[in-house]
Amino acid sequence: MTSEIRQRLIVALDLADPARARTLATRLAPEVGMFKVGKQLFVNAGPDVVRMIQDLGGEVFLDLKFHDIPNTVAAAAVEAARLGVKLFNVHVSGGLEMMRQTAAAVEEVCEKEGLRRPSVLGVTVLTSLDASDLESMGVQGAVPAHVVRLAGMAQEAGLAGVVCSAREVPDIRRACGDSFLLVTPGIRPAGQQAGDQKRVMTPGDAVRAGIDCIVVGRPITGADDPAAAARSVVAEMAAVF
Ligand code: C5P
Secondary structure, three states: OHHHHHOOEEEEOOOOOHHHHHHHHHHHOOOOOEEEEEHHHHHHHOHHHHHHHHHOOOOEEEEEEEOOOHHHHHHHHHHHHHHOOOEEEEEHHHOHHHHHHHHHHHHHHHHHHOOOOOEEEEEOOOOOOOHHHHHHOOOOOOHHHHHHHHHHHHHHOOOOEEEOOHHHHHHHHHHHOOOOEEEEOOEOOOOOOOOOOOOOEOHHHHHHHOOOEEEEOHHHHOOOOHHHHHHHHHHHHHHHO
């Protein structure tokens, strides 16, 4: 049971130094399901940091949020598949055709080269944007409705799921069904500082909302004992399951 729940915890390695990433990944690999490598670590340390995590037995969510013309994103997606990452993401606002070509290119390269197929996630509306930001871009109406619309586009294009706020999970679940992968950051264990995150949820409440995986960064990576912090997040999730 606990090992199944552990697979649902993704730790964000939001740091620049690959040596520090190695220390954290070594301590945390037995406790968590996956490590999120974002732009800061990837720009500094490159694909070697992904291989280093894999060598330690960790799975990788490559969080580079691709957003470009279909041909360019599909080509980058092929390289992400060749790197062996388990998850990576693209911006849904890149359009249906971009997402379709990406999903097709990943399927083709995995079949041809005998690779494990990564799950492609769509990024809907960044949590740093609110309704007035969307309005200034010409998008009218409430943010959650737009998020659900974008999640539906990601599903139509053949993506595996979306990254979203835990608060949007029930609506997306209703619209997109049980097998659509919902991955949610903005998680804070009860009693912890929210920091710069404004719309936070506890791990337990996120499970209640119907998430598949949560992304947790500083509450684990900034703890005195990151492994103990990870175990306590897993225990909080397990209590709800
Ligand atoms: O440290 P913290 O738990 O806030 O880290 C959350 C991680 O999830 C960070 O890497 C952040 O960039 C990412 N993220 C987020 N909100 C989104 C998408 C990604 O916090 N909407």
